[in-house]
Amino acid sequence: MMEAMTDTEVRTFIEVTEYWVPEEGVLKLAGGNYGDLTEFKAASGQTSFAKGEGLPGMAWAEERPVVFKTLDPASFKRADAARAAGLTSAVAVPLFDGKALKAVLVVLCGDGEDRIGALEVWQSKDNLLMLEDGYYGAAKHFEFVSKHTHFPRGQGLPGAVWAANTPILMRDLGSSYGFVRSESAGQAGLTTGLGLPVPVPSGETFVLTLLSARGTPIARRFEIWDARAARVGKDGAAVLIDGICAREGRLWAAEAEEPRRAAAWQGLIGRVLGSGLPVVDQGVAGIAAGYENFVALPIHSKGEVSHIVAWYS
Known part of the structure; x- marks a missing residue:
């Protein structure tokens, strides 16, 4: 049996995760994991964003993921609160169902010499995926390599x-034949990668990749759930198709005690499936034992939730 990672002294690469939903023409906070950053949480709860305003509003208006490597007061409304909390960068990911915006996910990170990880946005240009932007913490060499790398379809x-x-989940990045940047990933200490498509109304191709290091992991457990009717039938269920515990680096999805199937509104995954919205919670009932924070995102396709990606810390 694989045990959940309970070493709470290890800081995750992402400090804050939150999501915003459109209500009455603006984006309002719908949930978040803030840890002990109570003042930043309070500032967030008192903030809203018009279309094009701030980081979430920009992701909404431009219909694409947006990376802020610095939190400038001119473009980041909560800059003072973020600075006081030690937050220095952020990524916003819009979640669309066709042309309708369902939510905007925002993750925020802090700097430090030991902060290793990667949040990358890739965009297709001339039949190749090019790095649109990314945040890498102290992994400067890996960042340099990434800026000079492009990917044809399937590579x-x-x-x-x-x-x-x-x-898609990818393991052992430093030695994986399938991970093109394996040498520099190994040097940086990156171990686990999660990649997901980001559908947008324009039809342009965007891919978000989250690359996790052992010392400052993105999360300690990752899951991918498949909700396509062709796979699970028409009962509105989702099936767990892959999962990994970052500490152990091995598949745990076959463990007998783990539920492999979730119906709409059944548990945390079921909430995502039923609502079509993210679930971002801290200390909520239903999180697997040994974890404090939970993030789950739906991926919409043709008017339905096709997949759900989740991570725990």
Whole structure:
């Protein structure tokens, strides 16, 4: 049996995760994991964003993921609160169902010499995926390599996501034949990668990759759920198709005590499936034992939730 990672002294690469939903013409906070950053949480709860305003509003208006490597007061409304909390960068990911915006996910990170990880946005240009932007913490050499790397369809983690149009987990990045940047990933200490498509109304191809290091992991457990009717039938269920515990680096999805199927509104995954919205919670009932924070995102296709990606810390 694989045990959940309970070493709470290890800081995750992502400090804050939150999501915003459109209500009455603006984006309002719908949930988040803030840890002990109570003042930043309070500032967030008092903030809303018009279309094009701030980081979430920009992702909404431009219909694409947006990376802020610095939190400038001119473009980031909560800059003072973020600075006080030690937050220095952020990524916003819009979640569309066709042309309708369902939510905007925002993750925020802090700097530090030991902060290793990667949040990358790839965009297709001239039949290749190019790095649109990314945040890498202290992994400067890996960042340099990434800026000079491109992927044809089917190659590497971003290219595999592009070809399959599904989320993909990749293990042992430093030694994986399928991970094109394996040498520099190994040098940086990156171990686990999650890639997912980001559908947008324009039909342009965007792929988001989250690359996790052992010392400052993105999360300690990852899951991919498949909700396509062709796979699970028409009962509105989702099936767990892949999962990994970042500490152990091995598949745990076959463990007998883990539920392999979730119906709409059944548990945390079921909430995502039933609502079509993210679930971002901290200390909520239903999180697997040994974990405090939970994030789950739906991926919409043809008016339905096709996949759900989840991570725990």
